[in-house]
Amino acid sequence: MMIFLYVVAGYFVCKWLLRSLCLLCVGLLCRCAVRRHKRLPKSQQPSSNEVRDSHMRQSVVRYLFGMVRLVVYQTARIPSHHIRNLIYRHILCLQMDAETTVYYGTEFRAPWKIRIGAGTIIGDQCVLDGRNGISVGRNVNFGTGVWIWTMQHDYNAADFGLSDKGMVTIGDRAWLGPRCVILPGVNIGEGAVVAAGAVVTKDIPPYTLFGGIPARQIGVRNTNLTYEFDGKNHAPFL
Template identity: 40%
Template sequence: MKLKMFASELKMYICNNITNKIPSHTYRLWYYRKLMRFKIGKDASIHMSCIFDCSNNFTMGDHSVINPKCRLDNRGHIYIGSNVSISQDVLILTASHDLNNTKIFKGKKNPVKIMDYVFIGTRAIILPGVIINEGGVVGAGSIVTKDVSPYTVVAGNPARPIGTRIKGLTYNASYRRLFQ
């Protein structure tokens, strides 16, 4: 058991302290797909300095991008659809603690789902259990505590609807910088 725990912790250390600093999309995606067992679609990219909490529990669709320095707490599973753009420094949480448990400080997990054609602005925070539906937009610095309706623009703390977006999106959100 101790050897298995050591191997798991070593894999996470390499993921978050070495792999995520190597300026090669090809190598990083190989590591994430093969060793971390993430499901990552074609022409997707995860830029440098992104931090994950565990192996597995991560799905990312085609042509989506996660920009640098994002923290992805995938203990409760993160699903990212196709043509999604997640800006720099975004925090996605899937786990918390049951603050009302009087016996133990027990953790609880809720998956986050980010559907197709979503855009998340810089330094937004997505809390456990949230679903951002197709075409949703999260403004920079927003804290999303509840589901976002399709094609709705939300902003603020807590995030509230401030507008809508056109339907029928067909763009390709792929984005890769050479040394990112």
């Protein structure tokens, strides 16, 4: 019986190691594109007209960023915090502190534009859309399934184009409840709490409690907060 268990365990370990190795190889191919996009000032980045003028150029750009999405999706499902963090930091250029915890299934979009402070915990199945930038402070707690969006379509635009409302910032020791949604351009103050299922459309002052759709203030929070998370995860393989 023990031999059978060891064989099964060895099979899954080898499977995930090979999967991680493949992701690292794919990630290295798209790393140069990520780095280059990150360094170029806006004035030097190709405009939409320039991209449309060259079908080949457009295809290459879509292919490269499709590879990035593939690496993000597959990385999120590797049952190892150490391997995931290695890929997030050194391949996808996510700016995360060593004491940050990111749980299983989280999706990052444009991860090189996301910064996460020490002690912050990102729960399972979250989505962080960093296309316009996300800055998360220290000791922030994300519940399961939190969605943060920094870009969305303009429903009044004739071409259904994207609207740019700026980055999302989240202050130290904020707490985002399960399944809440943060919309583009929102600033969440230090120590603020967003209730489960809330949809946040405007800034939240520090140490307040917001809930509902759209979110409104429903309470306040103690301002004498001293807790700090140490970055240790409760589920080492998830």
